[in-house]
Amino acid sequence: MxxxxxxxxxxxxxxxxxxxxxxxxxxxxxxxxxxxxxxxxxxxxGGWIYAFYDYRPGIPLSKSDFVGFHWFTAMFSNEVQRSEMVRVLRNTFAISSLGILTSVLPVIFAIMLTEVRNASFKKIVQTFTTLPNFISWVLVYSFAFMLFSVDGGFLNNVLMSLGWIEEPTNILASNQHTWLAMTLWGVWKGLGWGAIMYIAAITGIDQELYEAAKVDGASRFRQIWHVTIPGIMPTFFVLLVLSIANFINNGMEQYFIFANAMNMSNIEVLDLYVYNVGITGSNFGFATAVSIMKSFVSLFLLFLANGLSKAVRGETII
Amino acid sequence: MAIRSKISFFDIINYTVLALFTLTCFFPFYYLFINTISNNDLSSRGLVMFYPIEIHLSNYAQVFQIPGFGQAALVSLGRTVIGTLLTVAASGFLGYLFTKQEMWGRRFWYRFLVITMYFNAGLIPWYLIMRNLGLLNNFLAYLLPAIVSPFYIILVKTYVESTPISLQESAQIDGAGYFTVFWKIIMPLITPILATIAIFSAVGQWNQFYDTLFLVTDQRLYTLQFILWRYLNEATSVAEIMRQTGGSTRLDLSMMPTATSIRTTVTMIVVVPILLVYPFFQRFFVKGIMIGAVKG
Incomplete structure (x- = not known):
C-alpha cells in the first residue's frame, strides 16, 4: 500500500x-x-401522453385510439364547451385577482402590529392570528359549517335573536358572492402568517432612519409612509411577483371542500375543473390536456414575472 | 414620565381593529370547544353560543366508538411521525451532500431537484403514475412522495453553508468520512433548522387530505382529516348508527350523540394536536421562513 x-x-x-x-x-x-x-x-x-389518446380507465393505452390534438381543440370547439371554459377561467381569474388585491392586507396588518407598544398585546394578537394558517381546509370548513349553517348555525341564530332576519339563510350553499367568500376565508386563514415576513422586514429597518425622521419633525404617519413602507417594499414586490407566477394555480383543496351543488358554477377554478372532469367524469384525456395547457401558461407567467423582477429590481426570483 | 405620549386616536383604532381580528381568529376554536362539552340537545339546536351549558365530557368517549375512528387516528399519527422522521432525515442529509463542491454533477443534480418546485405534471398523470406504482390503497403513498422536498433541502443547504467549514475539514483530516462528518459535526449544528422542518412537515402530514381522497378507498387507511370531511357531509347518518348500536342506552337526550356533537368533537380532536405543539414551534417557524426568504 x-x-x-x-x-x-x-x-x-x-x-x-x-x-x-x-x-x-x-x-x-x-x-x-x-x-x-x-x-x-x-x-x-410521461403521463402527458394520455392527452393524445382516447383513454378510458380499464382499457390499456395500447388499445386506446390516438386522437392527436383532439382534446386540445375540444376545449374551445363548440359553443357549450367554450362557455364552460370561459366560466372556469373567469372564476380562476376573479379569485386570483382578489387574492392579489388582498395581498396588501398582511402589509397593513404588519404595520399596525409593529405600531403596538404593549408587548403582551402584540404577542397575543400574533399568536391567535397565525394559528389559522396551521389548520387544514377541512377544519376551516368545519368551523364555517358550525358558524354559518342554516340549521342552528351561530350567525343565523344571532341574527334571528336580534330580530334582524326572520328566516335563516343558507350562506354556505349560496351562489351569491362566492368569489368574495372564498377570498375572505383565505384572508382569515393566511393574514397573520402572511404578516410575519413583513414584521421581520420592519424589524430589520435601521432605527436611525426613524430617529432622523423624528428629528426632521415627521409625525407617526409620515414615519410609516417615508420609512416603514419603503423598507418593506422589496419583500412585498417579491411576493407579488410570485403570486403573478401562480395566477392560474389556485390549488383545489379549498374550493373542493367548499363546493356544493349550489355554488359549483362560481367556485369551479381550473384545478377543481380538472378534478371534476378527470376523476369524477373519468375523462382522463381531456383533463390531462387542460393540465398541459395550464402548465404551459404558468411557465409563461413564471418567466414573465421573472423578467418583471429583473427589470424592476435587477434580481431574478428563480 | 412626562415624555410618554398620550394615547392617540390612531392607537384606539389600531388596538380595536387588531383586537377584533384576533377575536375572529380565536372565536371559532372557542365556539366549537364549548359545543363539544355542552348539552348535546341544546348544542344541536345552536343554543350554545357564548359559554358552555351543562358541561359533560361523554362526547369525547363516544366518538372513539364510531367504527373506524380509532384506526383513522392511528393512521394519521403514524403518517405524521414516520413521515416527519423520513423528511427530516432526508432533508438534513441531502442538504448537507449538496454543499459538497466535489460531488459528481452537483450543479446539475441540484437544479434537477430545485426546478421541480416550479412545475407539476397535473393531477391525472400523477394519479396514473401512483396507480402504476401500486400506491393506491398503500400506506407508502403517504410517505414516499413527501421524503424529498426541494424547499427544505434549500433551507438546510443554506444553513450548512453558513456554518464554519473548518469544523468539517478538521474532522476529515482526522479521517472521518462524509457520513461521520454529517452525523457528528453537522447534525448538532443544524438542529434549529431541522426542528423548523420537522414542524412544517408534521403539520403538513397531519393536515394532508387529498392524497387520501385520490388514492385510498380502503377504509383501514382513512386519515382523521378524511373521515372528518366525510362526517361533515354524513354526520346525521353516523349519529343515527351510533344511537342504534349504542342500543339499550341509558343516555338521556343531553348526552345522546347528534350530528353536531360528532362534527364538533371530531373537529376538536383533529385540532388539539396542532394546538399542543403550536407554542413550541412558534419560536422556530419565524426563523425558518426568514432563512427561506433570504434565499428566495
Whole structure:
C-alpha cells in the first residue's frame, strides 16, 4: 500500500486523492433521493401522453385510439364547451385577482402590529392570528359549517335573536358572492402568517432612519409612509411577483371542500375543473390536456414575472 | 414620565381593529370547544353560543366508538411521525451532500431537484403514475412522495453553508468520512433548522387530505382529516348508527350523540394536536421562513 507514506508528506495530494475517490461516492449517497425525485416529479410528465389518446380507465393505452390534438381543440370547439371554459377561467381569474388585491392586507396588518407598544398585546394578537394558517381546509370548513349553517348555525341564530332576519339563510350553499367568500376565508386563514415576513422586514429597518425622521419633525404617519413602507417594499414586490407566477394555480383543496351543488358554477377554478372532469367524469384525456395547457401558461407567467423582477429590481426570483 | 405620549386616536383604532381580528381568529376554536362539552340537545339546536351549558365530557368517549375512528387516528399519527422522521432525515442529509463542491454533477443534480418546485405534471398523470406504482390503497403513498422536498433541502443547504467549514475539514483530516462528518459535526449544528422542518412537515402530514381522497378507498387507511370531511357531509347518518348500536342506552337526550356533537368533537380532536405543539414551534417557524426568504 502506497497510501500511508504519501499521506504523510503534504496535504494537497491527500485532498485531491480524497476528492477523486469521493466525488462518485457523494453522488451515490444522493442517488436514492434523486430517484425519488425522478419518480414523483418527472415520471408523471410521461403521463402527458394520455392527452393524445382516447383513454378510458380499464382499457390499456395500447388499445386506446390516438386522437392527436383532439382534446386540445375540444376545449374551445363548440359553443357549450367554450362557455364552460370561459366560466372556469373567469372564476380562476376573479379569485386570483382578489387574492392579489388582498395581498396588501398582511402589509397593513404588519404595520399596525409593529405600531403596538404593549408587548403582551402584540404577542397575543400574533399568536391567535397565525394559528389559522396551521389548520387544514377541512377544519376551516368545519368551523364555517358550525358558524354559518342554516340549521342552528351561530350567525343565523344571532341574527334571528336580534330580530334582524326572520328566516335563516343558507350562506354556505349560496351562489351569491362566492368569489368574495372564498377570498375572505383565505384572508382569515393566511393574514397573520402572511404578516410575519413583513414584521421581520420592519424589524430589520435601521432605527436611525426613524430617529432622523423624528428629528426632521415627521409625525407617526409620515414615519410609516417615508420609512416603514419603503423598507418593506422589496419583500412585498417579491411576493407579488410570485403570486403573478401562480395566477392560474389556485390549488383545489379549498374550493373542493367548499363546493356544493349550489355554488359549483362560481367556485369551479381550473384545478377543481380538472378534478371534476378527470376523476369524477373519468375523462382522463381531456383533463390531462387542460393540465398541459395550464402548465404551459404558468411557465409563461413564471418567466414573465421573472423578467418583471429583473427589470424592476435587477434580481431574478428563480 | 412626562415624555410618554398620550394615547392617540390612531392607537384606539389600531388596538380595536387588531383586537377584533384576533377575536375572529380565536372565536371559532372557542365556539366549537364549548359545543363539544355542552348539552348535546341544546348544542344541536345552536343554543350554545357564548359559554358552555351543562358541561359533560361523554362526547369525547363516544366518538372513539364510531367504527373506524380509532384506526383513522392511528393512521394519521403514524403518517405524521414516520413521515416527519423520513423528511427530516432526508432533508438534513441531502442538504448537507449538496454543499459538497466535489460531488459528481452537483450543479446539475441540484437544479434537477430545485426546478421541480416550479412545475407539476397535473393531477391525472400523477394519479396514473401512483396507480402504476401500486400506491393506491398503500400506506407508502403517504410517505414516499413527501421524503424529498426541494424547499427544505434549500433551507438546510443554506444553513450548512453558513456554518464554519473548518469544523468539517478538521474532522476529515482526522479521517472521518462524509457520513461521520454529517452525523457528528453537522447534525448538532443544524438542529434549529431541522426542528423548523420537522414542524412544517408534521403539520403538513397531519393536515394532508387529498392524497387520501385520490388514492385510498380502503377504509383501514382513512386519515382523521378524511373521515372528518366525510362526517361533515354524513354526520346525521353516523349519529343515527351510533344511537342504534349504542342500543339499550341509558343516555338521556343531553348526552345522546347528534350530528353536531360528532362534527364538533371530531373537529376538536383533529385540532388539539396542532394546538399542543403550536407554542413550541412558534419560536422556530419565524426563523425558518426568514432563512427561506433570504434565499428566495
Amino acid at each position: 502506497q497510501v500511508g507514506p504519501s499521506q504523510a508528506s503534504t496535504s494537497t495530494p491527500i485532498r485531491e486523492r480524497f476528492q477523486i475517490k469521493s466525488k462518485h461516492w457523494l453522488f451515490l449517497m444522493a442517488c436514492p433521493f434523486l430517484v425519488l425525485v425522478f419518480i414523483f416529479s418527472y415520471l408523471p410528465l
